[in-house]
Amino acid sequence: MKYTKLACGLALLGAAAFTAQAQYTITTLDVPGNPYTTPHGISGNNIAGITSDAFLNQSGFIYNGSSYTLLTCPLGDYTSIFGISGNSVVGTYVDATDGYATKGFIYDGTTYTTLDIPGSTSSGPLGISADGIVGYYNTADGNQHGFLMAQAVPEPSTLALAGLGGLALLRYRRRK
Numbered sequence: 373m374k375y376t377k378l379a380c381g382l383a384l385l386g387a388a389a390f391t392a393q394a395q396y397t398i399t400t401l402d403v404p405g406n407p408y409t410t411p412h413g414i415s416g417n418n419i420a421g422i423t424s425d426a427f428l429n430q431s432g433f434i435y436n437g438s439s440y441t442l443l444t445c446p447l448g449d450y451t452s453i454f455g456i457s458g459n460s461v462v463g464t465y466v467d468a469t470d471g472y473a474t475k476g477f478i479y480d481g482t483t484y485t486t487l488d489i490p491g492s493t494s495s496g497p498l499g500i501s502a503d504g505i506v507g508y509y510n511t512a513d514g515n516q517h518g519f520l521m522a523q524a525v526p527e528p529s530t531l532a533l534a535g536l537g538g539l540a541l542l543r544y545r546r547r548k
Contacts, residue, residue, distance in 0.1 A: 403433050403440050411435075413456040413499065420456035420463075432463055445477055445484050454507075455499040462487070462497035462505055476507060489519060497521075 403409045403423040411421035419435045423442070432443040432453030445451040448465035455462045459481040467475045474494040476487035489495045489509040497507035504522035511517065 401435060403435075403442070409433070412454045413461075415456045415458060418456055420453045420461050422452045432461065434461065443479065445479070447477060447484055447486060448475065455497065455505075457500040457502065460500055462500045462507070464496045476509075478505070487521070495519075 401409055401411055401419065401421075406423045406425050408424040408428075409421065410423070411419050413420045417437045421433055421435075422430060423433050423440075424430045430450045430452065432445070432451045434441045434443065434453070434456065443451055443453065443461070445463070445465040448467045448469075450466045451463060452465070453461045453463035461479050462476065463479075464474050464476055467473050474496055476489075476495040476497040478485050478487055478497065478500070487495060487497055487505070487507075491511060492509035493512055495507060495509040497505045499506045504520055506518065506520050508516055508518055
């Protein structure tokens with residue numbers, strides 16, 4: 373009797389797993405002409421990742437649902453994109469002028485900016501959102517550390533001083 377209940381329970385679990393799979397559509401993503409495509413991030417309809425041609429020349433890509441845009445960071449070689457948020461992407465490149473160190477970058481649709489972590493020998497941002505950037509960096513002692521790079525939020529006392537300054541300015545203008 374116990375085996376019958378167990379078999380019915382397993383059958384129900386199998387049916388639930390099959391139903392969950394049936395709710396998704398799988399779309400193959402292949403950068404045209406390149407045998408290697410690896411997506412890493414998604415934001416809205418945009419997907420970002422890494423692609424390589426048959427000679428292993430690597431670049432990043434953004435796919436907007438209908439076309440691919442290849443991105444090659446002008447700061448170095450072997451561009452990899454790991455995260456996307458809106459029009460901004462984060463990733464890595466290899467800097468041949470710095471002992472082939474891996475460096476992080478952010479690209480805002482117009483400008484590539486290196487993300488250097490103070491004291492690091494290499495770094496790699498892996499994700500980006502409105503809240504910040506997450507990734508890793510390595511230090512000379514061989515350790516790897518995670519990081520969160522977020523916008524500095526003013527302390528309440530700073531905001532209060534700014535508010536008082538604004539009120540004083542308004543009062544001064546009214547007296548004139």
